[in-house]
Amino acid sequence: MDLLSYILEQTINGLQLGAVYALIALGYTMVYGVLRLINFAHGDIFMFGAFTAYYLLSKWNLPIALVFPLTMAATAFLGFLIEKLAYKPLRTAPKISLLITSVGVSLFLEYFLSLEPLFTPNYIGFPRPFAVIRYNLPLFTVTNIQLLILLVTAVSLFWLYLLIYHTKYGRAMRALSHDQEAASLMGVPVDGIISLTFIVGAALAGLGGILYAFAYPQINVFMGIMPGIKSFIAAVLGGIGIIHGAVLGGLIIGLSEVFVSAFLSSTLRDGVIFFILFLVLILKPRGLFGKRIDKV
């Protein structure tokens, strides 16, 4: 195999991983936009999505066309519940209390779901509902799973773009992230929009969970920690609170992870990602697309 096709193949792998990161990063960035909160539990919503899909596929034998909407509905409901039960009572508390609460929610979800009758703490093989097919193109090969992931991500990004920039709900979300108080004075229902943000973000994380499990078919209750943190880094890299920044950040993180594993060493890939985070925070703390120059 020559170098060019190897690079192209790794690029496809990186885009596949990056697309999943982008889906998770969108939830982080939207929640940060409206609440100024790093929602540590977001990675666990992603994990919950993968497990819900596992149960729907292997225990109930549902067709794949039903698995997607049902899983997204389940994670959306979980996101809604987390916001109502854990974050809403702390709306006026200091920012750090909210952050610590989200760490608590994350730990709770991981350890509660790892109890024996629920998801168990073991690694579980995820049953792919279809066989993997390789398409041999002139320069590289691509699998149907990679195509599916890229296609689904592109469609949901387009849908999200319409929601945020072309509906009144999206306008309300943007108003909230601009100035919560002013938005509420203009008649934006703050609580409802915050709930909606959590619902949309959690549904995207659930979608990311299904796609991730298709690509890397082993699931575990702690599987959300690292992708969660990396997606957050992606959101910071693109400029937190900025939708297209999160997508680009996710792709950059996915590509760098795959290329570091392919050309350097797979044990170093996390190190490189966090090195990128350091550089971004120190050199350009507002991220690639961040415009405001006030200090973070």
Next chain:
Amino acid sequence: MNFLVETKRFLLCSVAVYLLFKFFFLFGLFSEYIQQIIILSFIVILTSLGLNVIYGYTGQFSLGHAGFYGIGAYTAAYLGALFKVEGVWAFLPILLSGGLAAGLLGYLVGVPILRLKDDFLAIATLGFGILIRVLLDNSDQLSEFLGGSRGVIGIPKIVNLEIAFWAAVFLILITRNLIFSRYGLFWQCIKDDELAATTFGIDTAGMKLTAFTYGCFLAGMGGALYAYLYSFLHPSNFDFLKSIDFLIIVIVGGMGSITGTIYAGLLWVAVIEGLRLALPASLLELRWVFIPILLILVMMWRPYGLLSRSESRFLGLGN
């Protein structure tokens, strides 16, 4: 030396507690395991106190504390093996070297990242903690002794009740004196209102860095003690979840309260390690279901912790 008079209750308490434990240890009333976790609790208190200086007193949120704990442990283990340390007196400089290494690293890392605030600082320190974990996982490429992801084995077991207990008491006193010195007042001023602190002419960047370096130094001391207590180190002992442990101790005990950290540290070790003896394995997993709930409830009702900014009269650590 005025502080010795001010803290006489604390000193008397420590002597009494020490004699009590020594009595129990000598007459073999505690099993090896209980002895070990009692010593561990002093190490945990010491390390959490470091985080309390950084977060509780100075308000700089850190999620990477276990990284500095790990650096202290690995440095002490490496230097101890290099100089073939076996006795208690030879161990003391090794202990100090663990603290100094972590403090130096804290200083170097603190210079760039302490410019960040709140959640961005949290994510930067979290990232740093994971970098340390990656470094420890690959440490066998630096030295065969450090073992990479296999862990370090064969560290002599030197730490006993005396070393851990008196190191903790000594460093608690130092910390208490620092807190009541002008530096401590600067730290608390920065936590309350950084802008106001700047207008008073406080060098906020320098003071934050001092607090961070000192907190990391304490974590390194704790790590060095840990290495020579368990005589086995593994990178997974110093990962993100361990940082969360220290954070929970600081928060539940109370931000800005040495007494709170002492009580919460003891309680923590009793719940995490002690319940292993009392509960069957199936119920043991439930600890981690209830701890996060407790954390969330504390955040809702007492967002600054149970004993925030107060020292109990009983321990006499107040001013």
